[in-house]
Amino acid sequence: MQFKPVFEKKERPFLIAGPCSAESEQQVLETARALAAQNIDLFRAGIWKPRTRPGGFEGAGTEGLHWLRKVKAETGLPVCTEVANTQHVFEALKFGVDVLWIGARTTVNPFSVQEIANALEGVDIPVLVKNPVNADFKLWLGAIERIHKAGIERIAVIHRGFSYHGESRWRNVPRWEFVIELKRRFPDLQVICDHSHICGRRDTLQMVAQRALDLNYDGLMTEVHQNPDTALSDAQQQITPEEYGTLIHQLTVRHKTTADESSRHSLEQLRHLIDELDEELFQVLSARMRVAREIGQLKARNNIAILQPARWNEILEKAVDKGKQLELSRTFVETFLRAVHQESIEQQARVMVEKEAVRSS
Numbered sequence: 001m002q003f004k005p006v007f008e009k010k011e012r013p014f015l016i017a018g019p020c021s022a023e024s025e026q027q028v029l030e031t032a033r034a035l036a037a038q039n040i041d042l043f044r045a046g047i048w049k050p051r052t053r054p055g056g057f058e059g060a061g062t063e064g065l066h067w068l069r070k071v072k073a074e075t076g077l078p079v080c081t082e083v084a085n086t087q088h089v090f091e092a093l094k095f096g097v098d099v100l101w102i103g104a105r106t107t108v109n110p111f112s113v114q115e116i117a118n119a120l121e122g123v124d125i126p127v128l129v130k131n132p133v134n135a136d137f138k139l140w141l142g143a144i145e146r147i148h149k150a151g152i153e154r155i156a157v158i159h160r161g162f163s164y165h166g167e168s169r170w171r172n173v174p175r176w177e178f179v180i181e182l183k184r185r186f187p188d189l190q191v192i193c194d195h196s197h198i199c200g201r202r203d204t205l206q207m208v209a210q211r212a213l214d215l216n217y218d219g220l221m222t223e224v225h226q227n228p229d230t231a232l233s234d235a236q237q238q239i240t241p242e243e244y245g246t247l248i249h250q251l252t253v254r255h256k257t258t259a260d261e262s263s264r265h266s267l268e269q270l271r272h273l274i275d276e277l278d279e280e281l282f283q284v285l286s287a288r289m290r291v292a293r294e295i296g297q298l299k300a301r302n303n304i305a306i307l308q309p310a311r312w313n314e315i316l317e318k319a320v321d322k323g324k325q326l327e328l329s330r331t332f333v334e335t336f337l338r339a340v341h342q343e344s345i346e347q348q349a350r351v352m353v354e355k356e357a358v359r360s361s
């Protein structure tokens, strides 16, 4: 898939901001005026709100589109909103909404995404595809493909984190690796970080926005409300336009490279070093697997089971201890060693199957 940029390249990230929901004409216009003064690039406001449970504020509906039209006329800001079905698309287009986004609860459903794609056939409008609520990479990719197949080339993605079960400091866990993989496959696909829905609270917004810029994201989407505590949806994570201004000012913008020759040279040398260490790492891993296969032979000859839980626990505990001394996080050591152990088991199992085949032939 080839994508055209939704956002023009600038020296700073692309800024999308606005309330979670359009609640009243006054709320929308006041927030938009304050944000226009902060030089944002695109105003956001939810018109139809997909609430997880019934009984909450479900959005102003079509009436809110009049308010967005006023925002455009008065401030000159382009506007965007969430669409979840054919009717939303037609209404949004009728009212001149500039950019559409597909929400996380819609991206999970191929029927809905296809319905939106069909409604967009022959229309030239940028579409932002949020990640699905569940951490399913293919579902995200599938939604992008459906919109792309409808002839939309100006597509970008919004990373808003993933649902989980249990306690966490996140509202939605980021799983940054999903975006890293998307960027690897589609370097020209622009990525926006919706830090508001990742954090679900105000005090971590700055840190997550900075992390996104450190990872070279193209922009940020932030929920901003004139009076956040009274917001009809997502009150805990919304901030005032003033707080938003401070947050944006405190960000350090990262670039792809630097004009400083000597830093570029040092970076190249360090990358060379990394390549060499990776090579060594693979040689060591390969040697480890050779030993594992030998163990497999020995176990096969003596009918010893491959999996030995006590031994595996001992390896894991030792590694976590060692990792601590070497400044490697517990999560990393465990994830890494689990992968290595799994590969050892598979290689041993292969050896056993081969032995068995020889024995029975």
Ligand code: PEP
Binding pocket: 020, 021, 046, 050, 102, 103, 104, 105, 130, 160, 194, 197
């Ligand atoms: C929103 O942006 O207000 C929204 C509903 O987000 P999400 O689809 O990411 O939950």
Ligand code: MN
Binding pocket: 020, 021, 223, 233, 234
């Ligand atoms: Mn919201």
